[in-house]
Structures are given as structure tokens and as C-alpha cells.
Amino acid sequence: MEFRTLPIKDKELFLRYAVPCGEVLVRRGELKRELLHELKQSVEHGQEIDADVGQIFKVAGRMCTILAKRMGKSEIDGEVIRRYFMLEHEKAIRWRKLVRPDIDVKQCMVYPGKVLRIDFEKALVQTPLGEAMLRNDFNPDLRRGDVVSTHYDFVSEKIKRSHARKMLEDR
Amino acid sequence: MCLALTGKVLDVRGKKATVDMYGKRRKVNAEFLKPSVGDKVMVFNDFIIEVIED
Numbered sequence: 001m002e003f004r005t006l007p008i009k010d011k012e013l014f015l016r017y018a019v020p021c022g023e024v025l026v027r028r029g030e031l032k033r034e035l036l037h038e039l040k041q042s043v044e045h046g047q048e049i050d051a052d053v054g055q056i057f058k059v060a061g062r063m064c065t066i067l068a069k070r071m072g073k074s075e076i077d078g079e080v081i082r083r084y085f086m087l088e089h090e091k092a093i094r095w096r097k098l099v100r101p102d103i104d105v106k107q108c109m110v111y112p113g114k115v116l117r118i119d120f121e122k123a124l125v126q127t128p129l130g131e132a133m134l135r136n137d138f139n140p141d142l143r144r145g146d147v148v149s150t151h152y153d154f155v156s157e158k159i160k161r162s163h164a165r166k167m168l169e170d171r
Numbered sequence: 172m173c174l175a176l177t178g179k180v181l182d183v184r185g186k187k188a189t190v191d192m193y194g195k196r197r198k199v200n201a202e203f204l205k206p207s208v209g210d211k212v213m214v215f216n217d218f219i220i221e222v223i224e225d
Contacts, residue, residue, distance in 0.1 A: 001204050001205045001222070002204075003203055003204055003220055003221055021173075024174070028174075057173070058175075058220075058221075059173035059174065059175045059213075059215050059220065060173045062215070062218075062220040062221075063173060063215060063216065063218070063220070065203075066203060066218055066220075069203075088216075089173070091216065092173065092215060092216035093173075095215075095216045095217060096174065096176070096215070096216075099176055099192055099193070099195070099197070100176055100192075100193060103174065
């Protein structure tokens, strides 16, 4: 019996959260650096994404599938992707650390933040961990004061204040 | 990073399985796959997400 990952409706959104930690997969030999670069470029330039991103980022794709099924959905849409990366992901990472403490939980987590300053392709963001200068490859229209989600050293996307509050409440 | 862990199935009861993971027994959710005792599996957040073929 095979695990069937549901189709991902919003691949760009999925990649905004998956690409930032792709370097870990590259280091583990599970993803080619060239492919990671291509996927990143696709998000940056708003290009169509043909790749099977749910298979490339297999664990995240399968966790989103489980969540989608529990939400009664037949595909992985934006609601599922945000719910996984903004809320469920933290529990999964903490589980991972509990069973095998070989990861840096702080780095793996998705945090909300507020943009303090834009410096060319980087953004200074106030996060619950303090100020961080993060890559802003995905959001060319980012402005001071925007509320964002962050993953590793990237700004993933602009988010609603209500989403940021929910992320903080759940922690 | 969503990195799964491997384990070996010790017991399956309905939608639950007991898996040996790094010397510790954990009860995990097996509803999305049908593992058998002795299978090597990938687990994440207490869900079996893959049965690893030998």
C-alpha cells in the first residue's frame, strides 16, 4: 500500500515555506542544489511550477495530505498549507526533537514577525526570538510595518495580523 | 525541517501500530498505510508516512 500525497493546488505557497529549509535536504543528499535553486527562482519570478513539490519535500507533502484529509479536502490548498506550516508544524518539530534530539528546534520553526527595515534583498524583522536580518527573495513589495511569517533565514510571506496572533497564542 | 525518522513495526492493532524507534516503543497512527509486523517504516509526528521497501 502506497501513501498517496494529495495534489498541491498552491505550489508557490507551499514552496515559500519548504524552500527555506531545502538546504538541509541538499546537505543530506536528498535534494539536488540545482533543483532547489530552480524552485526558489520559480517562486521569486512567479513562474509556473511543474515539479511534483509534494514528492520533493516528501514529509511536508504527506503531513499536509493528512491534514487536508482531516479537514475533508481532496487537495492541498492555501488553508491547509498555512495551517500546517504556521500551526501544526511546530508540534511536529517538537515531536521530532523529543524522539531524536538531532535538530535545532528554534531554526526549524515558522515564526511570525514585523518588518522593521528593508535593506535591498534583506529585511530586518522583529520576531519572538529577537531582531533578525532575513532574506526577502519572495516578497519584492515588502514594506516597513508588514506582518510576515519567517522560516529559517527567509521571509516566507506577508500574513494577516490574526494569523500572527494565532501563531503566538498556540505557543 | 520536516525530517522523518525510521522505525520497525512491532505490533499492529487496527489503525494503531507500536514501533521501535531508536530503542524506544511508540504507539503511532497507521491509518494511512497498512504496515505489517517487522516492516521498516518512516514516521513523523507519530504518523507512519511510508513503509520502506527492502
